[in-house]
Amino acid sequence: NAGVTQTPKFRVLKTGQSMTLLCAQDMNHEYMYWYRQDPGMGLRLIHYSVGEGTTAKGEVPDGYNVSRLKKQNFLLGLESAAPSQTSVYFCASSLSDYYQYFGPGTRLLVL
Amino acid sequence: GIQVEQSPPDLILQEGANSTLRCNFSDSVNNLQWFHQNPWGQLINLFYIPSGTKQNGRLSATTVATERYSLLYISSSQTTDSGVYFCAVERTSGTYKYIFGTGTRLKVLA
Numbered sequence: 001n002a003g004v005t006q007t008p009k010f011r012v013l014k015t016g017q018s019m020t021l022l023c024a025q026d027m028n029h030e031y032m033y034w035y036r037q038d039p040g041m042g043l044r045l046i047h048y049s050v051g052e053g054t055t056a057k058g059e060v061p062d063g064y065n066v067s068r069l070k071k072q073n074f075l076l077g078l079e080s081a082a083p084s085q086t087s088v089y090f091c092a093s094s095l096s097d098y099y100q101y102f103g104p105g106t107r108l109l110v111l
Numbered sequence: 112g113i114q115v116e117q118s119p120p121d122l123i124l125q126e127g128a129n130s131t132l133r134c135n136f137s138d139s140v141n142n143l144q145w146f147h148q149n150p151w152g153q154l155i156n157l158f159y160i161p162s163g164t165k166q167n168g169r170l171s172a173t174t175v176a177t178e179r180y181s182l183l184y185i186s187s188s189q190t191t192d193s194g195v196y197f198c199a200v201e202r203t204s205g206t207y208k209y210i211f212g213t214g215t216r217l218k219v220l221a
Contacts, residue, residue, distance in 0.1 A: 042115075042197050042211025043154075058208055090154060098142055102154035 002026050004103035006091050012109045013081045021076040021106050023091030029101075031094045032074040033058070034066060036087040037105075043090060049074055081110045113138045113202050115212035123218045124188050132183040132215045134198035142201035143174050144209065145183050149194040157183070157196075188219045 007022045023032065030051050035043040035058075045058030047066040055066045063085060065077045074093075078085060088107050092100040114137040124130055134143070145157040158165050158172040160181065165172050169188075174181040185192055195216050199209040 040213070042199070042213050044211070045208055048208075059210070088152065092154075098144060098159040099156050100144075101156070105152050 004091055004093055004101050006089075006103040006106050008106060009104070010107045010109075012111065013078075014111050015082060017081050018077070018079050019081065019108075020078075021089055021091075021108075023074045023076070023093075023103060024072055025074075025093040025101070026072060027093060027095075027101065028071070029093035029095050030071075031096070031100075032068065033092045033094075033100065034064070034074065034076045035090045035092065036060065036085075037090060038087050046076065046089075081108075083110045086110045113140070113200060113210055115198060115200055115210050117196075117198060117212040117215050119215060120213070121216045121218075123220065126188060126190060126219055126221050128188050128219075129184070129186045130188060130217070132185070132196050132217075134181040134183070134200075134212055136179050136181075136200050138202065139179070140176065140200040140202055142209070143176075143181055144199050145172055145181070146197045146199065147192075147194055148197065148214070149191075154197075185217075188217075190219045190221050193217055193219050 004025045033048040034046040049068040052071040067075045091103040094100040116135045118133045160172045160174045162176045169186045171184045195214040197214045199211045
């Protein structure tokens, strides 16, 4: 099992550009999450999904959109990137609402 | 919203020493988890512990929900224990909205 994988690992964007981060899990988990981690801080929940075709807002959803068209994939989109979105993005999945498995993270720099 | 405070913010230990990390939360919670983030950024779930005590090898955790705190004990620390330890709480069960503390940064010296 690969567990939770994230693509890409690192990306540099210019302000106003768009991009999509891909999260994939091979554990047949129902629940998937996107977090951001800023320097010296804990994780903050952006969006989450409780099953294929569902999405919901987390703590800091503004400026992001998500889709869960397939159970194993959870996509995070930035339509118009801003420097405030420079962060490390973590995806996680879980079988229920606890014991989350995390991906390795995507480091995003917005210039 | 609920506040999650961790102490100490930084901790340096000699290999073999024991330590206690604390997580205080400002309101009642339904779920609590402890995570370890290694120096390379990887996050690992250590404990799911809304109440009571659990042990896993050299690590153990205790949550006293009525007094709104949780403790993580590390015994006989090793250099591989270095990293940041986070607690995260879920205010209402089933919301999936975990609030993370700012973490305790631990460095274990050989």
